Amino acid sequence: MPTLADVAALAGVSKATASRALGRPDQAAPETVARVRAAAEQLGFVPNRAATQLARGRTGVVAVVVPTLDNTFFTPIIGGAQARAADSGMQLTISVHSLEHEAQIAAIEQLAHQVDGFLLTAPRGSDEIVRAAASFKPTVLIDREIEGMTSAVADTASAFGALVSWFVEKGHERIVYIGGPAGSWQDRQRQAAVRAATESSGATLTMLGPYPSTFAAGVGTAEAVVAARATAVVPYATSIGLGLMFALLNRGIRDVVVSSERMIVESLGLDDVPAIDVDGERLGEVAMDQLMTLLGERKEPPPTRRRLTVPIS
Amino acid sequence: MPTLADVAALAGVSKATASRALGRPDQAAPETVARVRAAAEQLGFVPNRAATQLARGRTGVVAVVVPTLDNTFFTPIIGGAQARAADSGMQLTISVHSLEHEAQIAAIEQLAHQVDGFLLTAPRGSDEIVRAAASFKPTVLIDREIEGMTSAVADTASAFGALVSWFVEKGHERIVYIGGPAGSWQDRQRQAAVRAATESSGATLTMLGPYPSTFAAGVGTAEAVVAARATAVVPYATSIGLGLMFALLNRGIRDVVVSSERMIVESLGLDDVPAIDVDGERLGEVAMDQLMTLLGERKEPPPTRRRLTVPIS
């Protein structure tokens, strides 16, 4: 493996100059930069990451904390973040923690020593625990907002409101909202949104839950949905909706409209079912961009809360 | 942040001794080890990863390469590998590459500079491309076998064979196997297994495919399944099976048995449907263990091919 010293020797300059030519071209003579680059190219020079990190005091790694990998909501986020990280020459490590118990803070603190920043998803943990987790390194909160923290969220609450309004307009009279996991921040937002959307409309709104975001849980909601004599259902998660649809079909019930995500609706060719379309990948990208500004990698306006609109169809 | 020098000073020894006391306790006097440990504890000393890496010439990072994160087959593997990695104080980075095109080798090579080893899933790429990807660093191949490479696979082929035998025994006469993505190694194994299981049995076996492992593709198989007048179906992937079941139910067809994974079967309470149960997490753990031995982190017997049996029920 060629080192910077090799490159410098070949280019006929010092290590210091070689380092500058490669890292901050504006601090070296154009002619020198060209020569050093050529030398690096010729030798196939790849900077030693550990050395760079040690010298700069940065790890070049950011951690994404997710509660689970089994939920298809999180994986696209990881993908998006990973792509953006790679673009900036950073690495992404994944850490699975639900941030629901104090004990997990220790794990986060441990991890904090090895990364420059965090991308944090914490659907259920308390504000306090999330704040504690974010206290070690620059952090961007994903799909949740907490006063004073930088965040990137998909505005699903508005989408859910729009969904319910649509149902109301279509004349549905008994609408059911299936709540997500207990303590979920997004669930609270969505509850408020669907409530607002049914207020002063003739429709009845039944709130079910809490349920975990799983297929099995969705299957388990069928009974309550039937009991509520629902004509339209808005489930917290795609997996819940899928389980419910399955259970309903299994019972031979085909006149209950269950809202889902666009992908499902399209593949099943159900044109009477409205769908939402969360772009998880973009969410990950946006969050990573924000973290980059927090880390000073870019000189853009100060980071804030960002909300991505979620289209429905 | 306290450094090793601080610890050494507090313990009244040199950096060298402190390093030994912490890293290889057998090379220092027990009394000294105790004193250094106490000092480290008191200061909350955490070794600087970059410094260690630089000095040792290892990165302490392993990469998991997966074709996609949208497939629930891979995520448990990642989880298992991540857990094992954490146990050994290593980091895991995720890299999304399907290893189907030569161009992706360049990305892998780039990544190779930053990690100690690879956990490679490459369901579809050619043997050559996989070999090329594995040529940079110690590598464990997951869910696929290639001559001369260390690998960890879930023996789903046998499970599929058993599944089909079961159907045959139950008296099913027209069995359909829905093939996975074109070029899939596992698909080839399973095809052979299901063929063997129907040979010299009265049952007819129809092979469909190839199809991608998605819900939508599963929905799309319904027509062919119906056309084949199948009584039992064995789909390559859970997602395909789920899509198919959905489409069948949607058409009011309820007498076709679609084999699925245990989780689905249980949540739906379908007792006449056989299921397989791949322990992806364990697969990830086993693979990481093998990689550790390859990296010399442990002194165990030489690594080889490992096959995990897949139970059916």
Place this chain on the structure above:
DNA sequence: CGCTTACTTGGAACCGGTTGCGGAACCGGT
């Protein structure tokens, strides 16, 4: 034409651990 200013560059310290090597202290054996 002398002097200030701006730009380049190399020397060397430094980031924080790890490890080869040599010396000192201590062991039991004769």
Place this chain on the structure above:
DNA sequence: ACCGGTTCCGCAACCGGTTCCAAGTAAGCG
């Protein structure tokens, strides 16, 4: 008391970049 063999420890070099600082050079200006 002397000796070969251990055990334990410190010195210092080293991993491979980054960056402060001083020095040298060329350009700019009155």
